[in-house]
Amino acid sequence: MAYLNVVKVADALSQMKEKFPTYHAVEHIALANAVGRILAAPLYAYENLPAFRRSMVDGYAVKASDTQGASEQSPILLRYLGEVDMGDQAGEALTTGTALYVPTGGEIPEGADAMIMIEHTERMGPDVAVFTTPRFGEHIVDIGEDVKADESVLSKGTCIKAHHMGLLASLGHHELAVIKKPRVAIFSTGDELVEVFETPTGGQVRDCNRPIIQSVLEACGCEVVLSEHLSDHYEKLHEAIKTAVAKADLVILSGGSSAGHKDMTQAVIDGFSEEEQHPNVFIHGLAIKPGKPTIVGAIDQKAIIGLPGHPAACFITLKALVEPFVRGWMGTVDAHIKTVPCVANFQLYAASGRDVYQLVKLRTSDETGTFIADIVYGKSGMVSALAQANAYVVVPMAHEGVLKGDALTAYLL
Amino acid sequence: MAYLNVVKVADALSQMKEKFPTYHAVEHIALANAVGRILAAPLYAYENLPAFRRSMVDGYAVKASDTQGASEQSPILLRYLGEVDMGDQAGEALTTGTALYVPTGGEIPEGADAMIMIEHTERMGPDVAVFTTPRFGEHIVDIGEDVKADESVLSKGTCIKAHHMGLLASLGHHELAVIKKPRVAIFSTGDELVEVFETPTGGQVRDCNRPIIQSVLEACGCEVVLSEHLSDHYEKLHEAIKTAVAKADLVILSGGSSAGHKDMTQAVIDGFSEEEQHPNVFIHGLAIKPGKPTIVGAIDQKAIIGLPGHPAACFITLKALVEPFVRGWMGTVDAHIKTVPCVANFQLYAASGRDVYQLVKLRTSDETGTFIADIVYGKSGMVSALAQANAYVVVPMAHEGVLKGDALTAYLL
Numbered sequence: 001m002a003y004l005n006v007v008k009v010a011d012a013l014s015q016m017k018e019k020f021p022t023y024h025a026v027e028h029i030a031l032a033n034a035v036g037r038i039l040a041a042p043l044y045a046y047e048n049l050p051a052f053r054r055s056m057v058d059g060y061a062v063k064a065s066d067t068q069g070a071s072e073q074s075p076i077l078l079r080y081l082g083e084v085d086m087g088d089q090a091g092e093a094l095t096t097g098t099a100l101y102v103p104t105g106g107e108i109p110e111g112a113d114a115m116i117m118i119e120h121t122e123r124m125g126p127d128v129a130v131f132t133t134p135r136f137g138e139h140i141v142d143i144g145e146d147v148k149a150d151e152s153v154l155s156k157g158t159c160i161k162a163h164h165m166g167l168l169a170s171l172g173h174h175e176l177a178v179i180k181k182p183r184v185a186i187f188s189t190g191d192e193l194v195e196v197f198e199t200p201t202g203g204q205v206r207d208c209n210r211p212i213i214q215s216v217l218e219a220c221g222c223e224v225v226l227s228e229h230l231s232d233h234y235e236k237l238h239e240a241i242k243t244a245v246a247k248a249d250l251v252i253l254s255g256g257s258s259a260g261h262k263d264m265t266q267a268v269i270d271g272f273s274e275e276e277q278h279p280n281v282f283i284h285g286l287a288i289k290p291g292k293p294t295i296v297g298a299i300d301q302k303a304i305i306g307l308p309g310h311p312a313a314c315f316i317t318l319k320a321l322v323e324p325f326v327r328g329w330m331g332t333v334d335a336h337i338k339t340v341p342c343v344a345n346f347q348l349y350a351a352s353g354r355d356v357y358q359l360v361k362l363r364t365s366d367e368t369g370t371f372i373a374d375i376v377y378g379k380s381g382m383v384s385a386l387a388q389a390n391a392y393v394v395v396p397m398a399h400e401g402v403l404k405g406d407a408l409t410a411y412l413l
Numbered sequence: 414m415a416y417l418n419v420v421k422v423a424d425a426l427s428q429m430k431e432k433f434p435t436y437h438a439v440e441h442i443a444l445a446n447a448v449g450r451i452l453a454a455p456l457y458a459y460e461n462l463p464a465f466r467r468s469m470v471d472g473y474a475v476k477a478s479d480t481q482g483a484s485e486q487s488p489i490l491l492r493y494l495g496e497v498d499m500g501d502q503a504g505e506a507l508t509t510g511t512a513l514y515v516p517t518g519g520e521i522p523e524g525a526d527a528m529i530m531i532e533h534t535e536r537m538g539p540d541v542a543v544f545t546t547p548r549f550g551e552h553i554v555d556i557g558e559d560v561k562a563d564e565s566v567l568s569k570g571t572c573i574k575a576h577h578m579g580l581l582a583s584l585g586h587h588e589l590a591v592i593k594k595p596r597v598a599i600f601s602t603g604d605e606l607v608e609v610f611e612t613p614t615g616g617q618v619r620d621c622n623r624p625i626i627q628s629v630l631e632a633c634g635c636e637v638v639l640s641e642h643l644s645d646h647y648e649k650l651h652e653a654i655k656t657a658v659a660k661a662d663l664v665i666l667s668g669g670s671s672a673g674h675k676d677m678t679q680a681v682i683d684g685f686s687e688e689e690q691h692p693n694v695f696i697h698g699l700a701i702k703p704g705k706p707t708i709v710g711a712i713d714q715k716a717i718i719g720l721p722g723h724p725a726a727c728f729i730t731l732k733a734l735v736e737p738f739v740r741g742w743m744g745t746v747d748a749h750i751k752t753v754p755c756v757a758n759f760q761l762y763a764a765s766g767r768d769v770y771q772l773v774k775l776r777t778s779d780e781t782g783t784f785i786a787d788i789v790y791g792k793s794g795m796v797s798a799l800a801q802a803n804a805y806v807v808v809p810m811a812h813e814g815v816l817k818g819d820a821l822t823a824y825l826l
Contacts (some may be wrong), residue, residue: 162629
């Protein structure tokens with residue numbers, strides 16, 4: 001496979017979708033640990049919410065017809081029946097001409113069809129004076145009005161967030177079936193790399209791609225089970241990948257994905273194939289800038305992804321390719337906002353045959369609240385730009401480039 | 414303190430800021446665990462990045478002046494000196510008329526001042542033919558060009574994300590001083606509540622606020638050390654809060670914060686005060702809808718916050734008051750996008766004297782990419798609306814209300 005036979009990200013993703021079966025391992029977890037996890041099945045309500053007619057106010061449950069014409073000037077008296085305690089059943093049905101005190105959240109007795117707020121009433125001996133005429137059903141939440149029994153409340157693939165917790169807890173889903181965290185093995189290659197806690201000498205640099213890859217993958221809901229630096233040595237790479245394929249569901253390498261004489265990632269992955277005419281690597285070269293030297297192969301139906309060694313390129317390919325792949329593979333459905341429209345405050349050339357991914361820093365214009373995207377400049381391989389950005393934009397290859405003032409879509413970091 | 418003496422959210426936050434000293438407990442953690450944590454001190458570069466002149470391409474390090482006039486038609490021959498291996502020092506200084514092969518990321522030897530991509534060269538016996546004239550400094554990242562030694566690279570309070578990892582790792586910050594996770598105690602009150610795994614009978618409902626509170630607080634970087642349901646019983650509440658204040662840095666209660674006769678939160682908090690004229694509760698009533706029955710008190714300089722029992726109101730006060738308080742208290746600085754401009758696809762009345770918080774679902778308009786906010790309707794106390802929303806908007810009390818087509822700011826969930 002020629003290195004220059006680059007494919008578009010969308011094509012790469014659909015090839016990967018075809019090649020790798022959906023990841024569907026399931027586990028059951030406690031609700032308290034659910035944030036960030038992906039529902040493995042649609043979630044149903046097994047009961048109505050509320051399960052009883054519930055008062056929205058502190059006040060009196062009445063028959064609306066008993067209070068016709070009641071006003072500040074001409075109150076109507078109803079016989080005071082007592083009160084319902086929170087958590088208690090409302091008891092007997094309300095009869096004509098009576099009123100029962102029900103606190104907010106309390107059960108409305110049968111026979112009652114409206115609540116009158118306590119502010120619009122007054123206790124008078126054995127009676128309650130009512131100074132207003134409620135609408136039928138006023139201040140009452142009906143049985144099943146929030147959620148109906150047997151309704152599907154959250155779709156399969158939903159990524160659970162804090163604001164889902166109320167619904168899940170109210171419906172009694174104290175345990176959830178979620179997609180198991182896929183196990184990921186991460187390798188960095190390159191003889192120039194030293195560990196983060198080491199002091200580089202000469203032409204050495206610290207191995208910063210493994211922490212980047214790990215944190216992006218963890219944010220997608222994966223678990224890193226192996227993270228190692230490998231030297232550029234064919235046998236060692238072969239052994240490491242063999243172990244990784246046995247242990248993990250996804251293998252990510254960084255570095256060695258280019259076409260230099262020390263770039264062995266492709267050869268090592270293809271080395272697992274028994275027939276030379278059916279190489280394991282099916283993508284070598286992505287039509288993006290930065291990020292061109294990206295490799296995707298399959299061993300035992302598991303994805304082996306080789307990312308560029310440049311930290312910024314590594315990060316961009318993680319966002320452009322790996323994250324969407326992993327989300328699709330895990331079946332993640334997410335209704336949260338991940339992109340925003342913005343206006344370019346810079347000029348940028350398109351690249352022939354490649355989509356340009358540009359780090360930007362978004363700020364809000366004072367007048368309209370529109371997002372202004374300032375370019376975050378960094379030469380290839382620089383890490384400071386990545387830390388300064390809060391989004392990136394994409395200039396498609398078919399595009400003529402970006403002019404100051406152009407409308408763009410920003411992908412939030 | 415009268416319940417109706419409501420205060421604006423901004424005023425409540427500034428009172429709280431005054432009352433509660435900044436939380437500044439520090440701990441040291443490994444870089445791999447840093448995502449979501451808050452830097453306890455500004456982070457400095459102790460060295461230059463890169464620490465050596467680094468090549469951005471695979472090719473030959475040359476003296477630019479040696480290649481003046483070189484082109485496809487008239488190449489210039491330089492003596493091939495060998496190559497620098499990745500991670501090795503470049504060795505001796507380059508002399509006039511020579512070229513040294515340097516891979517991407519490799520060290521440029523002294524004396525060289527430009528890189529020529531391998532594509533524009535050809536090995537010819539002992540020489541290298543050069544087919545292009547590079548600019549001075551071309552394809553070279555200078556020492557400190559990415560980050561200068563002693564530069565502050567991330568401010569105190571930065572919330573660490575995946576895209577910071579490259580910088581942190583490259584600079585060797587394998588251990589970080591971060592703000593310790595504040596310990597939070599969470600109580601729900603209300604005799605109507607049963608545990609999430611229990612089946613409610615009669616007027617009972619499942620206790621859904623503790624999971625909501627826990628997940629919002631954890632997302633802010635707190636650790637929940639205590640989570641309990643308490644019955645509406647003064648002595649029990651008193652004991653529980655006493656234990657919580659000893660154990661935790663922040664105490665959150667839900668329910669019992671209104672002015673009903675079973676709403677004891679205020680009385681219990683004030684019960685810790687020795688002088689009646691100096692009650693512990695200093696805020697009772699927030700000028701927001703929903704969320705009015707919110708209480709803030711102080712015991713031993715620790716914040717005790719009483720939230721409304723209604724799940725949606727509880728969530729809104731968490732977002733409107735608790736989250737900004739906790740972020741400020743922990744000193745969190747965050748450059749990530751949390752609000753977006755949107756256009757209302759609904760009509761909504763303002764409330765007299767209260768800011769209205771309305772759950773919405775944002776979608777992108779096809780033509781311009783503008784966010785359209787659809788209202789997510791839910792009566793007070795409903796939990797389904799909360800699960801369907803992906804943002805909320807605020808209609809300020811001074812406002813006349815929202816008309817369809819109005820521009821608003823949406824707070825992302």
